[in-house]
Structures are given as structure tokens and as C-alpha cells.
Amino acid sequence: MGFYIKRYLAAFQEHRHWTFMALVPVILYLIVAALRVDSFAITQDFSYSGDVRLAAATRPVDTLTLEAVLADPDQLFLDTLALSQLQQRFELQQDARAIPTSQGLRRLVHDSMNLSSPSDSRLRLAYEGPHAHLGAIMVHFYSEQLLQRVEDGAARHQTPESRVTYRFALDGTPTTIGMASPWNAERLPRAILVFALSLLAVLLLIGILELSDPSFKSERQIARYLDLPVLGSIPDATQLARHLKET
Template sequence: MSYLVKRYTHGLKRYNSWFLLAFLMPGLYLLSAAITPDRHEVWQDVRLPLETPFTSASFDTVAEVVDAQAIFFRDNFDVNRYFNLTEADVGQLEPDHYRNVTAAVSNDITLSYDRGIARIRYLGKDAEMGKSLVDYYARRLVRKAREGISMSGMHIARERHPERMGAIETKPLRALWRPDRFLPLLFLFIASVLAVMALIAALEWNDAALKSERQIARYVNLPVLGSLPDLNKVSQALGDPPEGKSPHP
């Protein structure tokens, strides 16, 4: 057993430069991640005058919606309307799909407001889900605002009437590093190191060179009477200068 350990240790020292290959797979993973979009930004602008009232029990003005937008996104989230389902069909909805949507509503969608323009923005991994959510909330925002104007009797010029501005826009996002890539990168590195160690073991065991006195004795069919140590190591242990160098400067 000790011979096998010594032989493998010798192989590790002999092929130590091969451990650079352990960085190949993690490097390719990061390069692939940097090239492939892993996030998507989706947004829709809505024209919305600051004084616009809302038909909502939670909000009266645009400013209140922006200040408590988390409540706006979660308040009365109509699953049936979002998924275009009837009450009888809602049981057919896949639980994973529903969880993904509700998680995106809580974490990936925001509302900002600047000089009469409200922007609903999604930032997450699923572009199609982002488009669907942005479309849903843009329609809801316009509907609530128009209902509020109608019920309050407020007069707003036609050119300032709440409405969606243009089409939904999308933008793919790329990055070389994100925190959620740490664990996959770590697993890849460990797997690469183990693969290199296995490769070194295979190369060492396929090497036909003699590695020990026992192998020499078996090969020549003669007993080993003695062996010479590494004279360089003996010389260093005795404090002698290396071969070819004078002991005095």
C-alpha cells in the first residue's frame, strides 16, 4: 500500500503542471455564461398625470402607488385573469408555474415614475413571463386610472389621458459573474481537479519505467544488495555547496 501511495505521489509531482487543466472547465463555464443572456429587462411606459385618481381601496394617487408599489403588485392579483382561465379551469394550473409567477411579482417587477410617465419594469430570467407580467400590470394601471377619472368627474386633456406608450420593450442582459454562479463554479472546479488526479493516476500506472528496487529485482531476477541515495540531497543535508559552485565567494 505504501508503495502505491509513493508511486502516486511521484506521479503528482511529475505531472503537477497538469493541474492547470482544472481551470479549463470553470473558465469555459464563465465564458459561456458571459456570452449567453441570463437576465432580461422588460418594460412598458404608461402616460399617467400626477393628479390621476385611482379606483382602489389601497391607493388614491399615483404617488401612493409608487410609494407602496409592492402592495400594488400583490393586491388583488387575479390569477384567473392573468392566466386567462375560468374559475373552473384554475385547478389545471401547474403549481410550479403559479409559484414562479407569484415569486416574480414579489421580487422581479417594479414601478417608477418620472414627469408624467410611469414605467413598469421586469428584471428576471424569464423574458416571456416578464412580457406577460408587464402587459398585465400596464393594462391594470391604465384601467384603474381611467376608472378613477371617470368616477371622480375630473377633467384631463385628451393628450394627457392615461394610456400605454408604444410597445413593450425587452433587453437581454449578460454578465461574466453573478453570485448565483459560485456553487456551480465550485462544483466544476472540484470535478475538474478530481478528473486531473484520475488522469495522472492512469498515466502513472501506464508508465512502464521501473519505480522501485522491488521492481528492478523482479525484472532482472536478481536480489538487490544495496542502493545509492540521492547524493545531491545528502550533500545539502551536510551543508556542502551544490556541485559546480565554490564554497567561497
């Protein structure tokens, strides 16, 4: 066994530059992953004017200003009742594997949904993440929630003495844009796995080539093959020439 280990180590020393070949699959994987669409931005715009109020979810008679909701969008996205209804909508989908759990849903909504105001008269509801289908469902659901809460807020805010005038409506249809990110931390474990498998393949290739080489590797092999004692051997001329050149 020790002879074969020394034989393999000698072959590895001779072909150690082949180990750089293990980087080729990793580089190809990272290039393909960087060019592949792995994230989606789904947006729905709204146009508005006047005093827009949203019904407060936890207080049956109070309202929220649009500025307050923009400052803290979780008042819209993480409402308990809304999350429960969103979970039920997800459960109606055919692909059960894509349905997040109730605990994961809150994290998913918090991390991927956003509410912003590009201008004084426009509002934008947006999803950004890797799941286009789930993102489209969430954008549609929260668009409905936003319209309903604005309508309820106007009814709460209106008094018999004064009529609240406002306008809040959808502005176009949802748009979906696919994006390819140059780097994503989730690719690191896969890149390490690809490198490990590639390196293992190179090491196995070196071993297979060494075992398939019929040349003699030691004086002991020669003695066994010829059934004669070996009196001496000529050293490797390449190493001898290198040594003479250095000296």
C-alpha cells in the same frame, strides 16, 4: 496497496503543476457565462396628464393618487385579486414547468416588477429578471391592470359638480432588452462543480499515466523481475545535483 499509494503520491508530487489545468474549464465557464444573455429588461411606457387616480383595491369607493402608488408599487403588484388572476393566466401557458407556485408568484412579482416615473408626464412599468416569457406576460397583465384601475379611479373620483379631466394611455409597445451580467451568485455552485470535476479528471490522468509507465519504481520490482538480490542502487542524479548545488 501501500506501494501503489506511495507510487501515486510520488507521481503527483512530480506532476503537481498539472493541477492548475483544472482552473482552465472554470475560467472558460465563467467567461462564457459572463458573455451569455441571462437577464432581460421588459418595459412598457405610459403618458399621462392631469389628476390621475387609481381605484383602491381594498376599498370600493376610495382612490389612490399616482404619487402614492409610485411610492408603494406593491399596492398595484401584490393585490390579492390581481395575483390570483395572474396565476390563472400563467396556468394557460403550455410550458407548465415555467409556472411559479402561488407562494413563489408573490416573491417573483415583488422582486422583478417595478413602477417608476422617468419624467413628469411619463410612467414606466418594468420587469427585470431571467425569464423573458414570464416577464412579458407580467408586463402585459399589469399594464391592463393599471389602465383599468386608472379608469375605475377616475369614475370614483368624479363628482356631479366637477368633471375630472385627465389623460392616461399606453406610449408605444413593450420593449425587451437582453443583458449579460459579469457575475451572478447563482454561478458559484456550478463553478465549484466544474472545478471539482476538472480536478478529478487531472488526478485520474496522473494516475493513468503513472500506471502505464513501464519503468521500475523500486528496488523490490527490479529484484522480482531479475530474480536476483539487489545489493545497492544509485540515487536520483537530479536530486543529488540539486543538493550539491544548494550546499
